[in-house]
Amino acid sequence: MSETYTITDLATEFGVTPRTIRFYEDKNLLHPERQGLNRVFSRRDRARLQLILRGKRLGFSLAIIREMLDLYDLGDGQVEQLRVTLKRSQERLVELETQRRDINDAIRELKDGIQALQKALSAKGVTTHAA
Numbered sequence: 001m002s003e004t005y006t007i008t009d010l011a012t013e014f015g016v017t018p019r020t021i022r023f024y025e026d027k028n029l030l031h032p033e034r035q036g037l038n039r040v041f042s043r044r045d046r047a048r049l050q051l052i053l054r055g056k057r058l059g060f061s062l063a064i065i066r067e068m069l070d071l072y073d074l075g076d077g078q079v080e081q082l083r084v085t086l087k088r089s090q091e092r093l094v095e096l097e098t099q100r101r102d103i104n105d106a107i108r109e110l111k112d113g114i115q116a117l118q119k120a121l122s123a124k125g126v127t128t129h130a131a
Helices: 007-014 018-026 043-057 062-074 079-123
Strands: 033-035 038-042
Touching: 007 018, 007 038, 007 043, 018 043, 038 043, 043 062, 062 079
Parallel strands: none
Antiparallel strands: 033 038
């Protein structure tokens, strides 16, 4: 018999709520079997959940995560899945690097602005508290 997991098992293992797992099921990203009222998740569902959560942490949309997961079953030894995942990962890296540059620019601008404001207040004889 193959290894199975309850929703509680997966929620505990991955540090998410059962509601999160049901959400991914509702979005057809997970496909547990039913035993009465209970969901029974397979090793495949567990692996998919792990990939979904990693994808979300990296900032991928559910649509892109679904695209990458759905390519698993093409029967090409996951070649297309790997190609698409590589392409999407490279695109995401560019987005994150751009965001980091933008954040660094905003931090520099804020620091300069704060310093100018502190000087202006100091010139008026007002003391300020450093942040």
